[in-house]
Amino acid sequence: MREFAAIHTVFTPLALNYAGSLGLRDDAALLRLAQGQELVVTTDAISEGIHFLGTEAPEWIAKKLLRSNLSDLAAMGAKPECYFLSIMLPENTSDAWIARFGQGLAEDQALFGIQLAGGDTITTKGLFSASVTAMGTVKMGTSLRRSGAKAGNTIYVSGTLGDSALGLALLQERLGVEVSPVDSLWLKERYFLPHPRVGLGQKLVGVVSAAMDISDGLVQDLGHICAASGVGAVLHRKWLPLSDAAAHVIDKQDDWWQAVLAGGDDYELLFTVPATAQEQVKAIGEELHLKLTMVGEIVAGEGVSVQDEHGIDVTPERGGYSHAL
Amino acid sequence: MREFAAIHTVFTPLALNYAGSLGLRDDAALLRLAQGQELVVTTDAISEGIHFLGTEAPEWIAKKLLRSNLSDLAAMGAKPECYFLSIMLPENTSDAWIARFGQGLAEDQALFGIQLAGGDTITTKGLFSASVTAMGTVKMGTSLRRSGAKAGNTIYVSGTLGDSALGLALLQERLGVEVSPVDSLWLKERYFLPHPRVGLGQKLVGVVSAAMDISDGLVQDLGHICAASGVGAVLHRKWLPLSDAAAHVIDKQDDWWQAVLAGGDDYELLFTVPATAQEQVKAIGEELHLKLTMVGEIVAGEGVSVQDEHGIDVTPERGGYSHAL
Numbered sequence: 001m002r003e004f005a006a007i008h009t010v011f012t013p014l015a016l017n018y019a020g021s022l023g024l025r026d027d028a029a030l031l032r033l034a035q036g037q038e039l040v041v042t043t044d045a046i047s048e049g050i051h052f053l054g055t056e057a058p059e060w061i062a063k064k065l066l067r068s069n070l071s072d073l074a075a076m077g078a079k080p081e082c083y084f085l086s087i088m089l090p091e092n093t094s095d096a097w098i099a100r101f102g103q104g105l106a107e108d109q110a111l112f113g114i115q116l117a118g119g120d121t122i123t124t125k126g127l128f129s130a131s132v133t134a135m136g137t138v139k140m141g142t143s144l145r146r147s148g149a150k151a152g153n154t155i156y157v158s159g160t161l162g163d164s165a166l167g168l169a170l171l172q173e174r175l176g177v178e179v180s181p182v183d184s185l186w187l188k189e190r191y192f193l194p195h196p197r198v199g200l201g202q203k204l205v206g207v208v209s210a211a212m213d214i215s216d217g218l219v220q221d222l223g224h225i226c227a228a229s230g231v232g233a234v235l236h237r238k239w240l241p242l243s244d245a246a247a248h249v250i251d252k253q254d255d256w257w258q259a260v261l262a263g264g265d266d267y268e269l270l271f272t273v274p275a276t277a278q279e280q281v282k283a284i285g286e287e288l289h290l291k292l293t294m295v296g297e298i299v300a301g302e303g304v305s306v307q308d309e310h311g312i313d314v315t316p317e318r319g320g321y322s323h324a325l
Numbered sequence: 326m327r328e329f330a331a332i333h334t335v336f337t338p339l340a341l342n343y344a345g346s347l348g349l350r351d352d353a354a355l356l357r358l359a360q361g362q363e364l365v366v367t368t369d370a371i372s373e374g375i376h377f378l379g380t381e382a383p384e385w386i387a388k389k390l391l392r393s394n395l396s397d398l399a400a401m402g403a404k405p406e407c408y409f410l411s412i413m414l415p416e417n418t419s420d421a422w423i424a425r426f427g428q429g430l431a432e433d434q435a436l437f438g439i440q441l442a443g444g445d446t447i448t449t450k451g452l453f454s455a456s457v458t459a460m461g462t463v464k465m466g467t468s469l470r471r472s473g474a475k476a477g478n479t480i481y482v483s484g485t486l487g488d489s490a491l492g493l494a495l496l497q498e499r500l501g502v503e504v505s506p507v508d509s510l511w512l513k514e515r516y517f518l519p520h521p522r523v524g525l526g527q528k529l530v531g532v533v534s535a536a537m538d539i540s541d542g543l544v545q546d547l548g549h550i551c552a553a554s555g556v557g558a559v560l561h562r563k564w565l566p567l568s569d570a571a572a573h574v575i576d577k578q579d580d581w582w583q584a585v586l587a588g589g590d591d592y593e594l595l596f597t598v599p600a601t602a603q604e605q606v607k608a609i610g611e612e613l614h615l616k617l618t619m620v621g622e623i624v625a626g627e628g629v630s631v632q633d634e635h636g637i638d639v640t641p642e643r644g645g646y647s648h649a650l
Contacts, residue, residue: 145351
């Protein structure tokens with residue numbers, strides 16, 4: 001087995017600011033919780049050719065991996081603390097590639113206030129894959145959850161939807177419509193680099209009745225909230241927040257609503273709001289300079305339906321990606 | 326992307342006994358610590374053709390993955406609590422294979438008192454790989470560490486050494502000596518299924534001055550304790566604990582001392598004991614019915630040397646495997 005010379009020089013510095021990492025020099029890391037806190041733990045993995053194309057800058061692959069985990073922490077309302085990284089490197093991986101992967105992590109550690117605490121680097125005879133287990137903290141008993149939505153609550157999403165799925169379609173040359181250079185850049189960037197709503201998640205604690213992040217597609221993910229909460233939901237397609245770029249694509253090809261409703265990789269937060277908290281949500285959006293859009297309402301019953309502006313059912317057959325665990 | 330039908334039926338039951346897993350149905354798991362406890366966290370990954378042959382029973386692959394993590398918890402003196410699992414499955418993986426992998430986890434969960442708390446299952450276009458992040462607890466400030474060994478301390482190991490490396494050599498048909506069917510079975514079994522010393526690790530808390538698990542080879546791993554503690558070490562080759570099977574091999578081919586000194590995959594505990602704690606260590610071994618053998622002593626200086634029964638230096642050039650993180 002070949003050793004990767006860059007690994008110690010690349011990864012050890014990423015753990016220096018986290019005392020519990022023990023400098024990556026012991027058998028495990030140590031982690032303490034302040035009194036009244038609990039730990040929120042999530043795991044997300046990626047593999048080449050499935051979750052990323054393989055041609056991306058190594059920095060972007062690293063960031064997408066870390067950010068998909070950060071989005072799960074955001075969905076629970078947690079403050080990011082530390083993460084553990086497993087990477088499976090093909091034998092021909094260059095030290096320069098590893099250094100750039102580490103550079104991406106370093107930049108996002110600074111941006112999101114999270115530290116490397118431990119990990120494992122192994123060789124693979126297959127393609128590159130990697131897994132992160134990320135940890136955050138919440139005040140005990142306050143984490144956002146998928147259960148808790150009640151009939152009469154309104155449904156909100158952050159940011160805009162569908163950009164990432166349209167960006168991927170563009171990269172794979174299956175978009176089928178012309179887009180301007182500006183729109184192209186926007187859509188691709190949104191596919192490569194999600195923006196986990198870490199600040200928003202923490203602000204929503206104690207305010208919303210249920211929350212999750214949209215990673216597999218709006219309709220499918222809202223279905224998870226409905227199932228966990230024992231309710232149904234109605235979405236109004238016309239209310240869904242679109243970027244200019246996505247609106248331009250849909251103007252030309254109506255079928256691309258599918259990307260907005262079920263595209264996946266949005267990494268926006270989806271949450272349900274009781275009538276008493278509408279003003280608070282509005283204030284949070286203004287404070288964070290982040291678009292929060294009402295997109296529908298929770299109803300008695302089960303399942304998710306989507307209506308167009310004429311009240312006609314336009315629920316997609318496929319609501320999102322199929323995943324497990 | 327294909328969904329693996331077996332996944333929900335296989336993995337969800339493994340998480341049922343851990344309340345913080347939220348039934349694997351939320352964005353993350355929740356974890357609380359009793360007052361005065363701290364968390365010990367480790368990550369170990371495996372990939373096909375590197376860490377296992379690929380022809381093993383799926384149950385054994387699962388167990389080796391989990392047990393290598395449990396061995397790290399043992400090395401820190403931690404009580405196992407829960408783990409997070411990422412698996413990268415080739416597209417042609419059968420549901421039966423996944424079910425048997427899960428069966429292996431289920432058996433070891435029961436054996437070692439650890440629960441699945443979360444994870445991610447992804448498809449890979451490459452070979453199978455997997456990563457576990459395992460968590461245990463210790464009383465705050467008491468975890469075993471690699472630093473702390475002092476000149477005059479004696480050095481101990483649990484169990485026997487070299488069996489796993491000899492088992493692998495046998496499986497790869499490069500052992501070069503005849504072994505009996507009984508010896509063959511013993512050596513191969515020790516390669517396939519390590520025995521993490523989870524009970525021992527917890528008993529050694531407050532007793533020993535330094536500890537780690539031997540996963541990369543005795544000499545190299547003892548070198549880590551020496552480096553972390555600022556000391557040197559002398560090992561007496563004649564004192565090293567051998568199984569009957571390993572002794573038979575070495576009788577026939579003296580070169581196989583290399584497997585004992587630097588073979589890797591032993592997953593035994595290596596620890597240093599102050600003069601005042603010798604009796605306690607003896608009592609712990611008797612209580613656990615586990616062989617604990619004095620193999621050398623910590624000395625002033627640096628580095629590890631190995632002496633044969635005539636006091637001649639037989640330190641191997643290669644002390645173990647090279648790893649990272």
